[in-house]
Amino acid sequence: MNLSDKTFKERARAFPQLEPLRQCRKTLAQLRLHELTVGADGRNRCLLSPVGTRTGRNALSNSKFIFGAAAWLRLLIRPPVGRGPAYIDWSAQVGIWILVAQQLLALHRATYRIFWRWAEENVARADLNGVIKTVYGWPMYTGPEWNPRAALNFPMQANGAEMMRIAAMLATEAGITVCAPIHDAFLIEVDIVDLESAVAEMREIMAEASRKVLKGFEIRTDVEIVRYADRYRDERGAQMWRIAIEQLEHIEAAAA
8 A cells, every 4th residue: 555645645636635634644744843944023944055956956944944844834824914925936737647647748759759859869968978067057967876867857957946046136136025936936025015016027037037048938927926914825735724723723612
């Protein structure tokens, strides 16, 4: 019997009633909530460990970062009075079953043969030259234990990291408060009255970053906006949050 979180996650896509159980299991497995680095002002701050991976991505600690914990705990995020965060994401991934993903991948290989030839040539060049690089020169070196699949995935992950760095710099120069980078997304926060314009500016910044790295090709972004006194909402953990709050209310009522 396979009880891994990966298996639970796949089954929960087909049977949503399993999602609260998955979130509960994940929470129990990560039950180190005391390690979340929350300051006196109620904000979660932790070391981003920039360029801490071979692909140049950040290497954040899941135990110290709210976005590394179970999805339902993200509902702890709530903006202060008069402020509004926005989650702006490059990712356009859709959750599907592994078998469906394998079929789509096979169709993609059959349809976009030139792309796959280019991708496989990247692997061959990396094997020959001992290194593969991003468009801005971030390298990953091969070695005795090198996995060719890493080179196949490297252009997407590492150039995605380049896009994140460019967007972070442009956003900072534009005066936008970046709360945190989250893989292929940014969490920003501004005054509510400026929220819409700041979101539009950040989306254009992210579009510009994608154009710089991808030679003019632009990746679209999705946005989720939160306004006081709402909480940040991740639908994957919404039901588990309701269950947790109900249990807390029962405990408080019993203790009264």
